[in-house]
Amino acid sequence: MIKVTLKDGSVKEYNKGITIKEVAESISAGLARAALAGEVDGVVRDLNYKLENDCTLNLLTFENEGGRDAYRHTTSHIMAQAVKRLYPEAKLAIGPAIENGFYYDFDIDKPFSPEDLEKIEAEMSKIIKEDHPLERFTLPRDEAIKFMEEKGEPYKVELIRDLPEGEEISFYRQGDFVDLCAGPHIPSTGKVKAFKLLSVAGAYWRGNEKNKMLQRIYGTSFPKKSELDEYLFRLEEAKKRDHRKLGRELDLFDILEEGPGFPFFMPKGMILRNVLEDFWRKEHRKRKYQEIKTPVILNEDLWHRSGHWDHYKENMYFTKIDEANYAIKPMNCPGGMLVYKRRLHSYRDLPQRLAELGLVHRHELSGALHGLMRVRCFTQDDAHIFMTPEQIKDEVLGVIDLIDDFYKVFGFKYHVELSTRPENSMGTDEQWDMATNALKEALDAKGMEYKINEGDGAFYGPKIDFHLEDSIGRTWQCGTIQLDFQMPERFDLVYIGPDGEKHRPVMIHRVVFGSIERFIAILTEHYAGAFPTWLAPVQVKILPLVDKHHDYALELQKLFEDKGLRVEVDLRNEKIGYKIREAQLEKVPYMLVIGDKETENRAVAVRSRKEGDLGPMPMEQFIDRILYEIENKII
RNA sequence: GCCGGUGUGGCUCAGGGGUAGAGCAAUUCACUCGUAAUGAAUAGGUCGGGGGUUCGAUUCCCCCCACCGGCUCCA
Numbered sequence A: 001m002i003k004v005t006l007k008d009g010s011v012k013e014y015n016k017g018i019t020i021k022e023v024a025e026s027i028s029a030g031l032a033r034a035a036l037a038g039e040v041d042g043v044v045r046d047l048n049y050k051l052e053n054d055c056t057l058n059l060l061t062f063e064n065e066g067g068r069d070a071y072r073h074t075t076s077h078i079m080a081q082a083v084k085r086l087y088p089e090a091k092l093a094i095g096p097a098i099e100n101g102f103y104y105d106f107d108i109d110k111p112f113s114p115e116d117l118e119k120i121e122a123e124m125s126k127i128i129k130e131d132h133p134l135e136r137f138t139l140p141r142d143e144a145i146k147f148m149e150e151k152g153e154p155y156k157v158e159l160i161r162d163l164p165e166g167e168e169i170s171f172y173r174q175g176d177f178v179d180l181c182a183g184p185h186i187p188s189t190g191k192v193k194a195f196k197l198l199s200v201a202g203a204y205w206r207g208n209e210k211n212k213m214l215q216r217i218y219g220t221s222f223p224k225k226s227e228l229d230e231y232l233f234r235l236e237e238a239k240k241r242d243h244r245k246l247g248r249e250l251d252l253f254d255i256l257e258e259g260p261g262f263p264f265f266m267p268k269g270m271i272l273r274n275v276l277e278d279f280w281r282k283e284h285r286k287r288k289y290q291e292i293k294t295p296v297i298l299n300e301d302l303w304h305r306s307g308h309w310d311h312y313k314e315n316m317y318f319t320k321i322d323e324a325n326y327a328i329k330p331m332n333c334p335g336g337m338l339v340y341k342r343r344l345h346s347y348r349d350l351p352q353r354l355a356e357l358g359l360v361h362r363h364e365l366s367g368a369l370h371g372l373m374r375v376r377c378f379t380q381d382d383a384h385i386f387m388t389p390e391q392i393k394d395e396v397l398g399v400i401d402l403i404d405d406f407y408k409v410f411g412f413k414y415h416v417e418l419s420t421r422p423e424n425s426m427g428t429d430e431q432w433d434m435a436t437n438a439l440k441e442a443l444d445a446k447g448m449e450y451k452i453n454e455g456d457g458a459f460y461g462p463k464i465d466f467h468l469e470d471s472i473g474r475t476w477q478c479g480t481i482q483l484d485f486q487m488p489e490r491f492d493l494v495y496i497g498p499d500g501e502k503h504r505p506v507m508i509h510r511v512v513f514g515s516i517e518r519f520i521a522i523l524t525e526h527y528a529g530a531f532p533t534w535l536a537p538v539q540v541k542i543l544p545l546v547d548k549h550h551d552y553a554l555e556l557q558k559l560f561e562d563k564g565l566r567v568e569v570d571l572r573n574e575k576i577g578y579k580i581r582e583a584q585l586e587k588v589p590y591m592l593v594i595g596d597k598e599t600e601n602r603a604v605a606v607r608s609r610k611e612g613d614l615g616p617m618p619m620e621q622f623i624d625r626i627l628y629e630i631e632n633k634i635i
Numbered sequence B: 001g002c003c004g005g006u007g008u009g010g011c012u013c014a015g016g017g018g019u020a021g022a023g024c025a026a027u028u029c030a031c032u033c034g035u036a037a038u039g040a041a042u043a044g045g046u047c048g049g050g051g052g053u054u055c056g057a058u059u060c061c062c063c064c065c066a067c068c069g070g071c072u073c074c075a
Helices: A020-027 A029-034 A065-086 A114-130 A141-150 A154-162 A225-240 A243-249 A267-286 A300-306 A308-315 A333-341 A389-410 A429-446 A486-490 A516-526 A547-562 A576-585 A596-601 A619-631
Strands: A002-006 A011-014 A037-040 A043-045 A055-060 A101-107 A135-138 A170-174 A177-180 A194-204 A213-222 A297-299 A317-321 A324-328 A352-361 A377-387 A413-419 A450-453 A463-469 A475-484 A506-515 A540-544 A567-569 A590-594 A603-608 A612-618
Touching: A011 A020, A020 A029, A020 A037, A020 A055, A037 A065, A043 A065, A055 A065, A065 A101, A065 A114, A065 A170, A065 A177, A065 A194, A065 A213, A101 A194, A114 A194, A141 A154, A154 A177, A194 A225, A213 A225, A243 A516, A267 A352, A267 A389, A267 A506, A267 A516, A297 A300, A300 A308, A300 A324, A300 A333, A300 A486, A333 A352, A333 A377, A333 A486, A377 A389, A377 A516, A389 A429, A389 A463, A389 A475, A389 A506, A413 A429, A429 A463, A429 A475, A475 A486, A475 A516, A486 A506, A506 A516, A540 A547, A540 A576, A547 A567, A547 A590, A547 A596, A547 A619, A576 A590, A590 A596, A590 A619, A596 A603, A596 A612, A603 A619, A612 A619
Parallel strands: A002 A055, A413 A450, A540 A567, A540 A590
Antiparallel strands: A002 A011, A037 A043, A037 A055, A101 A213, A135 A170, A170 A177, A194 A213, A297 A324, A317 A324, A352 A377, A377 A506, A413 A463, A463 A475, A475 A506, A590 A603, A603 A612
16 A cells, blocks of 8 residues: 555555556546646656555646646647648657647648648547547667657657656657657547647747757647637737737837837827836935936947957947947946946945936847837836945845836736856856855845746846736736846946955846836736826827817816826817717727816716716816826826 | 748728729818717829839739748847
8 A cells, every 4th residue: 555645635545556547536536537647746647657655646637737738738749640640741849838838840841831720620630539548658768769760750869869868768659649758648639628729930940040940830728618719819819909009009109111120109109108217217216226328339349348249249239430449239237337437436335326218229130029029229227236245135125126116006916037147158156156146145035936047147147037927917027137246347346445445346237127118018018008097198088079168178178287187189070979989999098078068067077998987077076086096006 | 040921092901914992090071969980072002122024013933121920039
């Protein structure tokens, strides 16, 4: 007998060799039906995995990441099987489960067309109907290689050769299809209920652009048709929120053919942008930051000194002025360095927090450009904090608090990740350890949970990244805090300590919005263009019924504008329903219908974008209401 | 940059070897109207750019550009 500890802490005894599925059946028929895999001592296994020793067992359903992955991973095998049946010449690469589905990469000469996808889907349905069990088996390395060589699968052979010594080499068979795979899988193909192939795209073998481009098919699957439909609906929703579409429709910003990656901001977009920047300035002043502005073009020598030449040249633009070489800044830090260096600093002056809304240019690959999310010029809401080593922790904590305050205002949840030393970076291991530990300590002091991204840091130091989650569950990296021991060294920055000697300050680079442009894109999609009143480019739209109400409407506009509100009046000769429809589509928070009654009573008939007709109210009451909403940044 | 797709009036889209159409928007006129589209009329395009094939190209072919979906990269 063996003892199995379940998730709820209960311990049950079973005969040695019992399968996970049998354990599930012993608990309840419902659980046995829903179970897709099991986590045994922290490792996800197939349902027919035999338990031989005492262990902890967590049964995984589609609600668990492990169960979901197994389900979709099996769907990807079904797709591969279908592709091999229809296109035997296709070579198999890899086919994992990913966040919202799965993909499989194939090496095939003729790219897949949408019609091909339909055929593949039809074949997949057949395979599901045939309900093949997935059988796992292992082979010794040389036999495994021979097996895949005979099948004519060069990518699989390469994968096997790269597996570490001693690693078990497992395969899964489902009917006429066998794939090299670590698993786990769900028991049979018939378990897959609802799936859809979504798109085809090129993808390099092993993600390396020097390798051959393969054909990747993306798809997703769910245990219920309704869940699949809901997911597809959400994809449509996301498309409707696309900031590129909304930006154009709402006249906020646009990117024109004449400037790929270089966005234009329209008057309404500038209002939004300026409101964000005003808010940013106010909050930074509160926290004792000083604002600076450094030039966009600076001498090339500076970039040699900063290390950007060696580490970032590929992404930089260069120019010549009177025979001398200059660079367009891709980052603000070297400028900040020069500002610090202008004068000698005492330890009493530190920390010194220099903030800059700095316009940077970076050369991005043409294929990487994406609306305001990925551009070639953008404004970082940057700051460089110069401090003594003792001040690191407090300063990092201060920035963490600042970022937390900002994101809350917009209604974002977020999580943090810590990135460590990458390849091709500057400095010694000791410096990196010290910097990385300082960041960890700050996070621990806050009691924040974080994920570690090994090797994902900047070339000059480790960083904490803030990933915020928008209203439809997508995450975006925005804020970052980067600790830097390198730049102060390179620029020979000093401060005079209490001992009268020169010491080396430490520096933090940090952004909150990240890029103003991208943050605006995220906000646009987050709110689906319906910005909260404090951010809305037009806050109130006055809609007079007919000509004779124009005077009062214009008087109201003047009055509201004096209160600092952003107001438009629709004086066109249109019916009220039409004016309302347009204002509603423009996502204006408040519409004021002005007719005889309002004119007589000096009142306004309020219609809220969200709640519809609120009825008439005295004009002062409306002003109080909207000012309160703006003042408190109500979402 | 790479793979695939797309490019027709401000927007959304139809068409197709004989020199272009719809809806919305715009303009004008009529209507003076109470919470998501009043009606009529008018105007607007060298069909992304360049080259080629052809009697003739927006349509077929080639090159380029931009955009979209991915890969890579990243704020």
